[in-house]
Amino acid sequence: xxxxxxxxxxxxxxxxxxxxxxxxxxxxxxxxxxxxxxxxxxxxxxxxxxxxxxxxxxxxxxxxxxxxxxxxxxxxxxxxxxxxxxxxxxxxxxxxxxxxxxxxxxxxxxxxxxxxxxxxxxxxxxxxxxxxxxxxxxxxxxxxxxxxxxxxxxxxxxxxxxxxxxxxxxxxxxxxxxxxxxxxxxxx
Amino acid sequence: xxxxxxxxxxxxxxxxxxxxxxxxxxxxxxxxxxxxxxxxxxxxxxxxxxxxxxxxxxxxxxxxxxxxxxxxxxxxxxxxxxxxxxxxxxxxxxxxxxxxxxxxxxxxxxxxxxxxxxxxxxxxxxxxxxxxxxxxxxxxxxxxxxxxxxxxxxxxxxxxxxxxxxxxxxxxxxxxxxxxxxxxxxxxxxxxxxxxxxxxxxxxxxxxxxxxxxxxxxxxxxxxxxxxxxxxxxxxxxxxxxxxxxxxxxxxxxxxxxxxxxxxxxxxxxxxxxxxxxxxxxxxxxxxxxxxxxxxxxxxxxxxxxxxxxxxxxxxxxxxxxxxxxxxxxxxxxxxxxxxxxxxxxxxxxxxxxxxxxxxxxxxxxxxxxxxxxxxxxxxxxxxxxxxxxxxxxxxxxxxxxxxxxxxxxxxxxxxxxxxxxxxxxxxxxxxxxxxxxxxxxxxxxxxxxxxxxxxxxxxxxxxxxxxxxxxxxxxxxxxxxxxxxxxxxxxxxxxxxxxxxxxxxxxxxxxxxxxxxxxxxxxxxxxxxxxxxxxxxxxxxxxxxxxx
Numbered sequence: 001x002x003x004x005x006x007x008x009x010x011x012x013x014x015x016x017x018x019x020x021x022x023x024x025x026x027x028x029x030x031x032x033x034x035x036x037x038x039x040x041x042x043x044x045x046x047x048x049x050x051x052x053x054x055x056x057x058x059x060x061x062x063x064x065x066x067x068x069x070x071x072x073x074x075x076x077x078x079x080x081x082x083x084x085x086x087x088x089x090x091x092x093x094x095x096x097x098x099x100x101x102x103x104x105x106x107x108x109x110x111x112x113x114x115x116x117x118x119x120x121x122x123x124x125x126x127x128x129x130x131x132x133x134x135x136x137x138x139x140x141x142x143x144x145x146x147x148x149x150x151x152x153x154x155x156x157x158x159x160x161x162x163x164x165x166x167x168x169x170x171x172x173x174x175x176x177x178x179x180x181x182x183x184x185x186x187x188x
Numbered sequence: 189x190x191x192x193x194x195x196x197x198x199x200x201x202x203x204x205x206x207x208x209x210x211x212x213x214x215x216x217x218x219x220x221x222x223x224x225x226x227x228x229x230x231x232x233x234x235x236x237x238x239x240x241x242x243x244x245x246x247x248x249x250x251x252x253x254x255x256x257x258x259x260x261x262x263x264x265x266x267x268x269x270x271x272x273x274x275x276x277x278x279x280x281x282x283x284x285x286x287x288x289x290x291x292x293x294x295x296x297x298x299x300x301x302x303x304x305x306x307x308x309x310x311x312x313x314x315x316x317x318x319x320x321x322x323x324x325x326x327x328x329x330x331x332x333x334x335x336x337x338x339x340x341x342x343x344x345x346x347x348x349x350x351x352x353x354x355x356x357x358x359x360x361x362x363x364x365x366x367x368x369x370x371x372x373x374x375x376x377x378x379x380x381x382x383x384x385x386x387x388x389x390x391x392x393x394x395x396x397x398x399x400x401x402x403x404x405x406x407x408x409x410x411x412x413x414x415x416x417x418x419x420x421x422x423x424x425x426x427x428x429x430x431x432x433x434x435x436x437x438x439x440x441x442x443x444x445x446x447x448x449x450x451x452x453x454x455x456x457x458x459x460x461x462x463x464x465x466x467x468x469x470x471x472x473x474x475x476x477x478x479x480x481x482x483x484x485x486x487x488x489x490x491x492x493x494x495x496x497x498x499x500x501x502x503x504x505x506x507x508x509x510x511x512x513x514x515x516x517x518x519x520x521x522x523x524x525x526x527x528x529x530x531x532x533x534x535x536x537x538x539x540x541x542x543x544x545x546x547x548x549x550x551x552x553x554x555x556x557x558x559x560x561x562x563x564x565x566x567x568x569x570x571x572x573x574x575x576x577x578x579x580x581x582x583x584x585x586x587x588x589x590x591x592x593x594x595x596x597x598x599x600x601x602x603x604x605x606x607x608x609x610x611x612x613x614x615x616x617x618x619x620x621x622x623x624x625x626x627x628x629x630x631x632x633x634x635x636x637x638x639x640x641x642x643x644x645x646x647x648x649x650x651x652x653x654x655x656x657x658x659x660x661x662x663x664x665x666x667x668x669x670x671x672x673x674x675x676x677x678x679x680x681x682x683x684x685x686x687x688x689x690x691x692x693x694x695x696x697x698x699x700x701x702x703x704x705x706x707x708x709x710x711x712x713x714x715x716x717x718x719x720x721x722x723x724x725x726x727x728x729x730x731x732x733x734x735x736x737x
Contacts, residue, residue: 160677
């Protein structure tokens with residue numbers, strides 16, 4: 001911990017604290033977990049950039065069906081590789097201190113697979129597919145059922161009746177769902 | 189003696205010879221009433237808060253699917269096994285929702301409808317018969333036990349339970365003696381045993397009945413079973429309390445007539461008798477519960493693990509959240525009724541609840557599988573609180589009758605002074621209010637009149653009606669606003685098309701007729717005051733014409 005802690009001086013830590021929802025101690029804790037994912041890179045480089053596979057080895061992310069999509073959203077390079085600042089940003093937005101609007105915002109970006117600013121039918125099909133992840137052991141939904149589910153979700157959330165869920169539709173719908181805020185957080 | 193001794197009987201004080209002026213009866217009364225007041229306020233608070241939260245969720249469109257798909261995954265899960273369980277739960281819930289949608293639009297043939305109605309009438313009659321049987325049995329036991337008990341029990345103040353005859357020598361054991369002891373045991377404990385056993389057996393019985401009734405939706409079946417079990421539990425406790433009330437009521441209302449009955453000894457300490465019976469009920473319920481837990485969970489799982497024959501036929505028991513909540517509510521009701529007569533009940537209840545929690549927790553972790561459908565949301569939480577409130581109201585009825593109209597017992601308890609003066613338990617409090625200053629007495633005297641209370645109830649009903657019509661009109665406003673959003677969207681698209689056409693010089697595309705019709709379709713269905721005509725078609729008002737069912 002000593003070597004890593006000395007990497008960032010007090011000013012940088014204060015800056016991190018201002019920019020995220022974390023305190024200094026939590027920033028250091030996140031840093032520790034980050035470096036723990038790939039100890040060699042942490043030793044060699046000052047500002048290590050971890051690959052997608054290495055970050056996905058984090059247990060809190062490994063069990064999540066949307067893990068790859070989350071990394072794609074938060075990584076600047078778009079392919080899932082992240083440096084510490086991007087990782088810190090991601091963890092801070094997922095923390096319990098982030099307000100509901102932030103969470104709805106990142107949820108929208110995660111569910112919008114083709115990044116066109118609205119969640120269309122194809123995006124929802126991908127969401128359902130990732131969520132269910134048909135496997136041999138678990139249950140499965142037929143493609144008919146999946147189509148029905150997607151249509152029902154659009155019918156419930158789409159307020160202006162254009163067939164896709166815009167950001168405002170999504171925001172309005174999510175603020176009504178009480179269980180969302182509690183379940184949409186990742187704590188290290 | 190069998191040692192069941194309500195602490196109430198040992199309380200002293202209130203005698204007029206006391207030098208230290210601490211008005212014990214008043215203190216006892218005020219503490220008891222304050223506790224119940226706090227309970228009521230707390231429950232009402234919970235109900236309103238949770239109801240508001242659930243009303244926000246359900247007043248607008250239904251959100252079942254979006255809740256499962258977009259907000260269904262729990263991001264805090266961090267191991268693969270839990271993730272798989274969660275995934276399975278989501279898949280099952282989605283399947284059930286789809287099934288419900290399908291079922292909504294299937295129609296049964298006339299024969300089947302008639303058959304199902306007959307079956308349902310029969311099952312309801314059977315449930316009512318079951319409750320009546322329990323009630324008859326309890327009446328028989330309690331009202332007849334009372335006279336037998338007073339003939340058997342000793343003349344000691346504070347101990348009203350049957351004394352086992354310890355004069356019999358140790359070497360004089362023969363079968364007659366054992367049979368006699370068993371008979372005495374049965375007469376003493378049978379009411380509590382019957383109530384506890386019926387509360388364990390009947391929910392299972394109602395579940396089987398529910399399966400027979402062939403409801404369209406699984407949630408309806410679960411709700412009906414829960415309501416039946418709850419009514420059963422409530423009913424059995426109410427009958428128990430009512431019979432206690434009957435057996436201690438002085439017939440004719442005169443003190444002298446007590447002494448001519450066989451009930452003299454009970455009259456001497458009737459609060460003790462009630463407290464002892466309720467305490468007995470609590471303990472025996474705990475014992476029956478542990479035995480039932482042992483058999484239904486431990487033994488079942490043991491058999492399943494060690495024998496293939498069982499594994500094929502019997503399913504692993506499921507952790508059933510609504511049933512646990514009803515159990516808690518039942519215990520709470522017993523505790524509330526017993527509190528005034530056996531104050532140490534609070535300690536007993538705390539210990540018992542802690543023990544039950546750990547027993548159930550270890551058993552659940554080892555033996556039960558997780559529930560298939562997640563039930564807890566704010567709507568069910570507000571229903572749970574309503575259940576608590578209803579049982580509290582029944583307890584109030586019982587307690588109110590006892591406090592306000594009985595004379596306390598002359599031989600034990602803090603209300604002996606009131607007993608000597610032939611007054612009710614409320615007397616210290618009413619004396620306090622009567623003596624303390626004009627305004628309070630004025631309010632107390634006048635507010636108790638029937639006219640005032642009736643008009644207060646009428647005014648409250650009017651206010652409720654007003655708020656209800658306000659809520660209905662707000663729902664109408666929501667529908668209007670929703671269709672306005674759609675219309676404005678079509679409008680926006682029209683304007684954009686015009687701007688495009690200005691820029692590019694090509695002719696604008698007008699919104700199509702279908703688009704306009706769809707946007708205005710909600711509006712056409714909304715007319716305040718008109719009754720909706722029942723449509724035979726499958727589309728209900730909010731259906732998206734493009735949706736596939």
